[in-house]
Amino acid sequence: MRQGFDVIGYAIRCEPRIFAGAVLGSSLYGSMTVASSWALGWATEHAILPAFRTGHAATGTLVTAVLLIAGVTVLKSLGLIARRVVAGVMQYRMQARWRRLVIRQYLRLPLAWHHRHPTGQLLSIVGSDIEAVWAPLGPLPLAVGVVVMLLTATVATMAVDPVLALLGFLIFPAIAVLNFVYQRRLSPLVTRAQRLRAEVSEIAHESFEGALVVKTLGREDTEAGRFQAAADRLREANIAVGRVRGLFDPLLETMTTLGVLAVLLLGSLRLAAGEVTSGELVQVAYLFTLLAFPIRALGWVLAELPRSVVGWRRVREVLGTSGAMEYGPGRLGSRGPAGLEVRGLSFGYLPGAPVLSGVSFAAWPGRTVAIVGPTGSGKSTLTRLLVRLIDPDEGRVLIDGVDLRDVAHGEVSRVAALVPQQTFLFDDTVRGNLTLGAGERVPDGRLWAALRLAQADGFVRALPEGLDTRVGERGTTLSGGQRQRLALARALVRRPRTLILDDATSSVDAQVESRILSGLRDGSVDATVIVVAHRMETIALADEVVYLEQGRVADRGTHEELLVHCEGYRDLVTAYERERAERAALDVREEVNA
Numbered sequence: 001m002r003q004g005f006d007v008i009g010y011a012i013r014c015e016p017r018i019f020a021g022a023v024l025g026s027s028l029y030g031s032m033t034v035a036s037s038w039a040l041g042w043a044t045e046h047a048i049l050p051a052f053r054t055g056h057a058a059t060g061t062l063v064t065a066v067l068l069i070a071g072v073t074v075l076k077s078l079g080l081i082a083r084r085v086v087a088g089v090m091q092y093r094m095q096a097r098w099r100r101l102v103i104r105q106y107l108r109l110p111l112a113w114h115h116r117h118p119t120g121q122l123l124s125i126v127g128s129d130i131e132a133v134w135a136p137l138g139p140l141p142l143a144v145g146v147v148v149m150l151l152t153a154t155v156a157t158m159a160v161d162p163v164l165a166l167l168g169f170l171i172f173p174a175i176a177v178l179n180f181v182y183q184r185r186l187s188p189l190v191t192r193a194q195r196l197r198a199e200v201s202e203i204a205h206e207s208f209e210g211a212l213v214v215k216t217l218g219r220e221d222t223e224a225g226r227f228q229a230a231a232d233r234l235r236e237a238n239i240a241v242g243r244v245r246g247l248f249d250p251l252l253e254t255m256t257t258l259g260v261l262a263v264l265l266l267g268s269l270r271l272a273a274g275e276v277t278s279g280e281l282v283q284v285a286y287l288f289t290l291l292a293f294p295i296r297a298l299g300w301v302l303a304e305l306p307r308s309v310v311g312w313r314r315v316r317e318v319l320g321t322s323g324a325m326e327y328g329p330g331r332l333g334s335r336g337p338a339g340l341e342v343r344g345l346s347f348g349y350l351p352g353a354p355v356l357s358g359v360s361f362a363a364w365p366g367r368t369v370a371i372v373g374p375t376g377s378g379k380s381t382l383t384r385l386l387v388r389l390i391d392p393d394e395g396r397v398l399i400d401g402v403d404l405r406d407v408a409h410g411e412v413s414r415v416a417a418l419v420p421q422q423t424f425l426f427d428d429t430v431r432g433n434l435t436l437g438a439g440e441r442v443p444d445g446r447l448w449a450a451l452r453l454a455q456a457d458g459f460v461r462a463l464p465e466g467l468d469t470r471v472g473e474r475g476t477t478l479s480g481g482q483r484q485r486l487a488l489a490r491a492l493v494r495r496p497r498t499l500i501l502d503d504a505t506s507s508v509d510a511q512v513e514s515r516i517l518s519g520l521r522d523g524s525v526d527a528t529v530i531v532v533a534h535r536m537e538t539i540a541l542a543d544e545v546v547y548l549e550q551g552r553v554a555d556r557g558t559h560e561e562l563l564v565h566c567e568g569y570r571d572l573v574t575a576y577e578r579e580r581a582e583r584a585a586l587d588v589r590e591e592v593n594a
Helices: 002-014 016-054 059-108 111-116 119-133 140-160 162-168 171-209 211-216 220-272 278-319 379-386 411-415 430-435 444-453 457-462 480-493 510-521 536-540 559-565 567-593
Strands: 340-347 356-363 368-372 394-399 416-419 498-502 528-532 544-549 552-557
Touching: 002 016, 002 059, 002 278, 016 059, 016 140, 016 278, 059 119, 059 140, 059 278, 119 171, 119 278, 140 162, 140 278, 162 220, 171 220, 171 278, 220 278, 340 379, 356 379, 356 394, 356 544, 368 379, 368 510, 368 536, 368 567, 379 416, 379 498, 379 528, 411 416, 416 480, 430 444, 430 480, 444 457, 444 480, 444 510, 457 480, 480 498, 480 510, 510 528, 510 536, 536 559, 536 567, 544 559, 544 567, 552 559, 552 567, 559 567
Parallel strands: 356 552, 368 528, 368 544, 416 498, 498 528
Antiparallel strands: 340 356, 340 394, 544 552
């Protein structure tokens, strides 16, 4: 409970004015609730009972009673409206603020951290966990208003009859004991339910991401069964939580009802003894009847605290994660191709399992360097290190002689662009995917120039709305080669000083790929180019080839030099060509047979 109140205290410190407004509205509601019992007691004592005794109701007294009750009701309604509206504003502002904090932290944390945390779990934290953290803020102002109401009610009932007041307020120690037992029982159940909710989100995300694999391999039933098993576990966990909460609410209401009955019983005896008047008994009994619902608001806040604390821990775990990349004050130049140098680079995703070991090479300004190697040699990992998506375990990457770890945030992405193997397009227009939010600042001429270099201008012009055609989620309306060319154009629009292509034209035919790389080398792009490639025509266009084997630089030189004195390189690139020739011959035979 202490941790829960710490969370609430943090929210109050963040939004003190909004909370004060909600509390004022709730306090008005609470005060008018007590005032309504006084108004009813006054009407009973001065209008209703005299009318029964005399058979005649004084018009002035009746009008006064009606206006009194109506005025209290209007003020009570205004307080209720203010409390609900302002409390909702506070709750949703805190949710939005913390979602922004978590998303910023996700973006700050290195790629290696994301590799260790499933996407579904991260989505659950930014969604359901943050909602759970601030769920108590909805009923919180009402609960604070209840405190005001109870203080006012205490004064009012003590002024009427201290004996009835003491009897009625005996209910609160019982509620405290009930809540203690409830918190102890519910907290572990909520923790398990939150964890299982993240698991369900993770499985659902994997199923959506792997839809093509699931369908092509006919694994729909298996995947549905896996999801159903996780959903069943979550259902049982939520039922367990609901069972405890379902028991708490009736017990809380039972206690308040028993309190009202006890007040009525003792009040009847004291009325018969002449200790209280009928109006005073009606006032006290009605007041405790009204208190039954607001007291439940305290229960609502207390009921939400376990979920809030669990969500708070999960969110704080993300926000408190260290390992975000550190940056220096350095700046990189803005003009001309950049010089790129790699010195003694070593990296591994797991301890004791290096992916790259002692990699060193240099790409002088304006040169094109091809990175070649068999599958698993570390080529893609190297490209991520070159743009500092991850930091090396050992060694350095330098642009223009400056270590990437010493430059300011945003400098690397300003001068270097990576086009990865896996192309990602947003559910946006072609223009939106090329500019990524900077559309008004990028003229169309610059977009078309980038599309021409990427050999994408032809098919973009043929689209129904050209640059303003939506490409669908992940670019599903385009072919694989078209998506890759748009991704390349997106990098070229930024006019990088270093362009890194990680097998970025693998879905493009050899002729188109050759035209793209020739355009990059003929001076149209003022950049140093690093290209991960496997086609001989592409490799032959490079000024230098770096051949990787088992995470190490096995050899360096021109394409022709490596063909002569590097057996591994020769076997690899000629194997690619033999495979392509065999595939072409098979296609010809199929056409002839047809």
